[in-house]
Amino acid sequence: MDLHEVERLLEKYWQTETTLEEEQQLRAFFTSGQVPDSLKDAAALFAFFQKEKSKGLEQNFESTVTNKLKSRHRGKLISMIGFGNMARIAAGIVVVVASTFLIRQEIRKRYPAEMQDTFTDPQLAFEETKRALQMISDSFDKAKKEASKVQLLNEAEKKIQAKKEGDKINL
Amino acid sequence: MVMVVFSIAAHAQGDAITKFFTKYQDNPDFTQVTVSSKMFGLFTNMDVEKPEDKEILEAISKIKGLRVIAKDDARDSRELYKEALSIIPKDYEELMFVRDKDKDMKFLIKEAGGKISELLMIAAGNDDFQMLSLFGDIDLKKISRIGSKMNIDGLEQLHKMEKGGKKDDE
Numbered sequence: 001m002d003l004h005e006v007e008r009l010l011e012k013y014w015q016t017e018t019t020l021e022e023e024q025q026l027r028a029f030f031t032s033g034q035v036p037d038s039l040k041d042a043a044a045l046f047a048f049f050q051k052e053k054s055k056g057l058e059q060n061f062e063s064t065v066t067n068k069l070k071s072r073h074r075g076k077l078i079s080m081i082g083f084g085n086m087a088r089i090a091a092g093i094v095v096v097v098a099s100t101f102l103i104r105q106e107i108r109k110r111y112p113a114e115m116q117d118t119f120t121d122p123q124l125a126f127e128e129t130k131r132a133l134q135m136i137s138d139s140f141d142k143a144k145k146e147a148s149k150v151q152l153l154n155e156a157e158k159k160i161q162a163k164k165e166g167d168k169i170n171l
Numbered sequence: 172m173v174m175v176v177f178s179i180a181a182h183a184q185g186d187a188i189t190k191f192f193t194k195y196q197d198n199p200d201f202t203q204v205t206v207s208s209k210m211f212g213l214f215t216n217m218d219v220e221k222p223e224d225k226e227i228l229e230a231i232s233k234i235k236g237l238r239v240i241a242k243d244d245a246r247d248s249r250e251l252y253k254e255a256l257s258i259i260p261k262d263y264e265e266l267m268f269v270r271d272k273d274k275d276m277k278f279l280i281k282e283a284g285g286k287i288s289e290l291l292m293i294a295a296g297n298d299d300f301q302m303l304s305l306f307g308d309i310d311l312k313k314i315s316r317i318g319s320k321m322n323i324d325g326l327e328q329l330h331k332m333e334k335g336g337k338k339d340d341e
Binding site: 130139143 | 203211230271292305
């Protein structure tokens with residue numbers, strides 16, 4: 001290949017427009033050793049590419065990389081995963097507890113107390129209920145009487161007061 | 172686990188009061204009476220002839236339950252009285268206090284939206300103690316009209332006399 005052709009192909013190479021064949025030609029030229037000074041840099045580059053290409057992966061490349069990854073991130077990786085699980089479990093517990101409280105409240109509102117009846121016979125239960133109610137009612141009556149006594153006292157006082165006023169006027 | 176929680180959560184009464192009842196209900200020195208809402212429901216089906224009973228049925232038509240706990244021969248009646256008072260939640264209002272000879276009786280109610288949902292009575296004499304809880308939709312007016320047995324019989328006599336008198340006039 002003449003220099004002109006090389007330069008043309010090189011220009012195409014930089015524009016990433018070379019075909020595979022053309023790249024092969026370039027490589028062949030640059031490894032031939034007859035490289036002008038103006039193209040020394042390009043030659044170095046091609047030489048570098050060639051060298052790198054010939055390198056292979058060492059035998060235990062994969063295992064080495066995996067081990068290094070593991071040792072670097074082990075602590076971090078597992079604790080992140082662990083945290084996620086813990087958070088999930090905690091959230092689950094919170095949901096269950098909260099819902100039981102809410103449902104308990106609902107049940108309390110709707111269902112009356114589950115009490116064990118003392119009597120199985122409604123008649124007896126009724127008699128007992130009567131007794132309780134009468135006791136309450138008697139107390140109410142008592143309170144009313146006391147209250148009405150106070151009322152009477154108030155009225156009596158008013159009458160006395162009125163009479164006094166009347167007597168004063170009459171005098 | 173959730174089902175166990177549901178079965179425990181069954182009480183509509185104030186928890187503190189229920190605790191008091193539960194504390195003493197198995198104590199042999201105490202007598203306790205419980206009338207459940209089911210029982211109250213059965214009352215309406217009963218044949219009642221006496222007018223006083225009919226009046227009572229009317230007064231308790233919306234009541235859901237009754238609990239009574241009492242101790243006779245109670246030297247600690249005043250302590251029990253204080254204890255009962257101390258566990259009552261703050262949303263209960265004192266309705267009235269009656270002192271009859273040696274007996275102190277305090278009535279409290281729990282009210283919500285113009286309706287009385289519970290009536291509590293705590294009473295202590297020199298030797299006896301009672302605590303009563305009546306709950307549901309309570310009509311105080313109707314309950315207060317339930318005269319004692321004596322009063323009712325007395326009233327009946329009065330009515331009979333009045334009727335007899337009128338007939339004579341005619």
